[in-house]
Amino acid sequence: MDMAENDTHHYDILVIGGGNAALAAALQAQESGAKVLIIERAPQFYRGGNSRHTRDFRIMHAYENDYMMGAYTEDEFMEDLRRVAGGEIDESLARLIITKSAELPEWLSNQGVRWQPPLSGTLHLARTNMFMLGGGRAMMNAYYRTASSKNIDIWYEALVEDLVIEGNEFTAAQVRKGNKQIIVRAKAVILASGGFEANIAWLKKYWGDAADNFVIRGTPYNQGNMIQTLLKYGAESIGEPDAFHAVAVDGRAPKFDGGIVTRLDSVPFGIVVNRGGKRFYDEGEDFWPKRYAIWGGLIARQPGQVAYSIIDSKALSKFMPSVFDPIVADSLSELADKLGLPPSQLQSTVQAFNHSIRQGTFDPSTLDDCYTEGITPPKSHWAVPIDEAPYYAYPLRAGITFTYLGVRINNKANIQFHNRQVCNMFAAGEMVAGNVLRRGYLAGFGLTMGAVLGRIAGEEAANVIK
Ligand SMILES: Cc1cc2nc3c(=O)[nH]c(=O)nc-3n(C[C@H](O)[C@H](O)[C@H](O)COP(=O)(O)OP(=O)(O)OC[C@H]3O[C@@H](n4cnc5c(N)ncnc54)[C@H](O)[C@@H]3O)c2cc1C
CATH class of the missing domain: 3.50.50.60 (FAD/NAD(P)-binding domain)
Known part of the structure; x- marks a missing residue:
């Protein structure tokens, strides 16, 4: 110099x-x-x-x-x-x-x-x-x-x-x-x-082209x-x-600097499916503060690095609302159409989930006794049927917080x-x-x-x- x-x-x-x-x-x-x-x-x-x-x-x-x-x-x-x-x-x-x-x-x-x-x-x-x-x-x-x-x-x-x-x-x-x-x-x-x-170029060294689909929260x-x-x-x-803190963010979030308001906390109140319409992880494994930071990584490993949080009208008021409106439909097949998911697969995923639920007392403040039996992956807590129209969905992306x-x-x-x-x-x-x-x-x-x-x-x- x-x-x-x-x-x-x-x-x-x-x-x-x-x-x-x-x-x-x-x-x-x-x-x-x-x-x-x-x-x-x-x-x-x-x-x-x-x-x-x-x-x-x-x-x-x-x-x-x-x-x-x-x-x-x-x-x-x-x-x-x-x-x-x-x-x-x-x-x-x-x-x-x-x-x-x-x-x-x-x-x-x-x-x-x-x-x-x-x-x-x-x-x-x-x-x-x-x-x-x-x-x-x-x-x-x-x-x-x-x-x-x-x-x-x-x-x-x-x-x-x-x-x-x-x-x-x-x-x-x-x-x-x-x-x-x-x-x-x-x-x-x-x-x-x-x-x-x-x-993104550095993230690609470990994540390949998937990193192009990540949202950077900050x-x-x-x-x-x-x-x-x-x-x-x-x-x-x-x-x-390849380790990072990454949460589920609304798929419509900006590429950078969307901040806290794009985070989605709806996961424990319904199911999450990938673009094939299939569940891939236990949505009720533990309290959300202990699990929210793994969902970005889970979505990062799904095809297209995208997933969908599916809930029904019972769940809508139970979490901090997203800054984006949910996608809404009167039936699951209409919802699947709007999301571009295979309608019959989404319907059978929801049906299998609903039938596997062992009824308990729903309580979001405890690790409650509402869980599934006989499906993989299980939902360990807060499993209640998705059966009350209208149905709602949020597209999810991996929101990277920091490496x-x-x-x-x-x-x-x-x-x-x-x-x-x-x-x-x-x-x-x-x-x-x-x-x-x-x-x-x-x-x-x-x-x-x-x-x-x-x-x-x-x-x-x-x-x-x-
Ligand atoms: C949406 C969101 C919400 C969060 N909420 C919380 C929370 O509530 N509580 C919590 O504990 N953590 C939270 N985090 C994590 C938290 O933001 C970070 O852990 C923490 O702020 C990091 O602080 P830092 O000073 O290390 O980095 P930063 O605050 O990111 O600062 C790094 C700085 O370095 C500058 N810089 C980079 N390269 C250079 C260079 N070559 N020359 C000069 N300047 C450079 C950048 O411009 C930047 O200002 C959140 C993160 C995000 C994205």
Whole structure:
């Protein structure tokens, strides 16, 4: 790199990314008096990455408060994470995130974030999760306002393209801003630039052409180029390459940035069929908050990466309504016609399902005793006949939230390299998700992981430059 001196900027700590993990890191680093620069590739209006779409943090707490019902202990949180993580994770890092989550409500309040009691239709999270007033965008606005008031510099529409690591030390980043190339020299760097979920070409390496049919629920700016750069310089990779958090979204959702309102929660209240009109998974396996994040992957593996949630009029009011109207018909064959499904197959799937139901007491708040017998796949709970016209359907697609492949860190959020120890490079947020998530997900853990590790990274970066 041959750069004129006036294209070079000097800071104590450079933070790459502009979401929850980045802002937590920057604000924490600034508390020690460090001169901090945040580089966000999105324009100001779209700042905040996927964090802009969020609603709640998962928080360990000993007592009920105004915003969370009852207690949620370290052990229960850890057990919940273990159950859904889907494989081996770094348990000591996970426990650190959990214990330090208890500090977040106060610390975030000090950054200007405000809270609200849980809304209905929020996946039964009233005891375990704390909801931001105004959601992720209000949270990000508060973070940025506080950062500006503390003289943290922020560059928008600036893309970090490469890093300079000399020997065992990070020394600079190469940045493109419009058609200008800029060098930022810093004593330490914190990478918090998200996963690679918006990079369809990268997803195709593991999913083939199916990735063309995925919907990306969040920001188009998370292309993973910093993960690629770190791996190029010998950072240890972590996480399953094809693993991601993916939910069922309405098939009519936009390709990018549709956010929370395109998610569909109708699955446990009916059946889901593929484009052949056949069921393919237990729609009532467990409570929806524990299962919603696997449905994107299930749909991703169906022909055409499409599925259809089928319900009848009894079910319509039982879940948070979709932003799109359901497709409605007076008979199942008319519904099949409208969806382009084979009518006789849909009818026989529904008939077989209805006949297999062992009648119980329907109760969406418990793992009730309404289940099927003698069909594959079974429906383990909330199985009630689909028999009251009109019938409704929602087309479903795989909505990718974020990817898990990233870089390994230690308990100081310090990035681990194969061939050397680089003490002044840290990472937080989605790009380190694979350290504590293998395949599954726990609602609210993305933000918690990002804020806790961001704060640790900020503090440790400030320590190494002293
Ligand atoms: C619709 C939706 C709802 C969600 N709801 C919740 C929820 O309620 N609770 C929860 O815990 N999690 C939720 N999640 C997951 C959550 O959004 C993420 O886990 C979390 O926000 C990730 O934070 P982050 O800071 O790591 O990444 P992001 O917030 O995505 O930020 C990454 C940033 O890096 C920037 N960037 C990327 N590459 C570069 C580069 N080379 N140079 C400069 N900048 C770069 C991007 O522009 C972006 O601003 C939700 C996700 C979605 C999509």
